[in-house]
Amino acid sequence: MSEWVIRLIEGGGYWGVAFLMALENIFPPIPSELIMGIGGIAVARGTMTLVPLxxxxxxxxxxxNYALFLLADRLGYERLKPFVDRWGRWLTMDWNEVERASHFFRKHGGAVVFFMRFVPMFRTVVSIPAGLSHMSHMRFLLYTAAGAAIWNLVLVQSGRWAGMAFSEAEKYLGWATIAVVAATLVYYFWRVFTWKPTEN
Known part of the structure; x- marks a missing residue:
C-alpha cells in the first residue's frame, strides 16, 4: 500500500497530498499518518519542502472535513434521523447517541472540533455533530485547520526524522500502517456484531 501512496505523492506532488488528505477525511481508505509520514520522508530526501507540504x-x-460538515448542516436532524435509524448497526450508533453527541458538542463547541483532530477514529466524525448544530462555518474551518496543521506537522516531522534515520523508512511505515488499518477493521466489525441500540 505504501508504494502506491509514494507514487501518487511523487506524481501528484502537493496536489496529490491535498487530494489524499481530503479523501481520507471523507472516506478513510488511506490513513493521514501514512500520507503525511511519507511526505515527511520526501522532505528528508529533498524531493518536497516542509511548508508547502x-x-x-x-x-x-x-x-x-468541511464536505461532511456541509452535508450534516444541509440535511439537519429530521432528514438524518431515518438514515441513522436504518443503518445504525453499520454506523454502530443509534439516534440517542447522535443526540447525546450533539448535546455534548453544543456545550463544548469549537474545543471539540480542535481536539478531535488528534484522535484518529473521531477526527472525521466530529464534522457531523458540528454540522447538525449549525456551527458557524468560519469557526468550524478555523478550528479544523488549526488542529489539522498541528497534527500534520507532528506527522511530517516524524516522517522526516524516520527518513533521515532509516534508509528503508517507508517500508516500515507501510507495514505499521497496514497493522493499524487491520486493527481498526477488526475493531469496527467487532463493534458491528456486538452492537445493541441504547434504551430511551
Whole structure:
C-alpha cells in the first residue's frame, strides 16, 4: 500500500497530498499518518519542502472535513434521523447517541472540533455533530485547520526524522500502517456484531 501512496505523492506532488488528505477525511481508505509520514520522508530526501507540504495536507484535511460538515448542516436532524435509524448497526450508533453527541458538542463547541483532530477514529466524525448544530462555518474551518496543521506537522516531522534515520523508512511505515488499518477493521466489525441500540 505504501508504494502506491509514494507514487501518487511523487506524481501528484502537493496536489496529490491535498487530494489524499481530503479523501481520507471523507472516506478513510488511506490513513493521514501514512500520507503525511511519507511526505515527511520526501522532505528528508529533498524531493518536497516542509511548508508547502504542510499547507497542502492542512487544506486537504480541512476541505474533506468541511464536505461532511456541509452535508450534516444541509440535511439537519429530521432528514438524518431515518438514515441513522436504518443503518445504525453499520454506523454502530443509534439516534440517542447522535443526540447525546450533539448535546455534548453544543456545550463544548469549537474545543471539540480542535481536539478531535488528534484522535484518529473521531477526527472525521466530529464534522457531523458540528454540522447538525449549525456551527458557524468560519469557526468550524478555523478550528479544523488549526488542529489539522498541528497534527500534520507532528506527522511530517516524524516522517522526516524516520527518513533521515532509516534508509528503508517507508517500508516500515507501510507495514505499521497496514497493522493499524487491520486493527481498526477488526475493531469496527467487532463493534458491528456486538452492537445493541441504547434504551430511551
Amino acid at each position: 504542510l499547507i497542502a495536507g492542512t487544506v486537504g484535511a480541512t476541505l474533506g
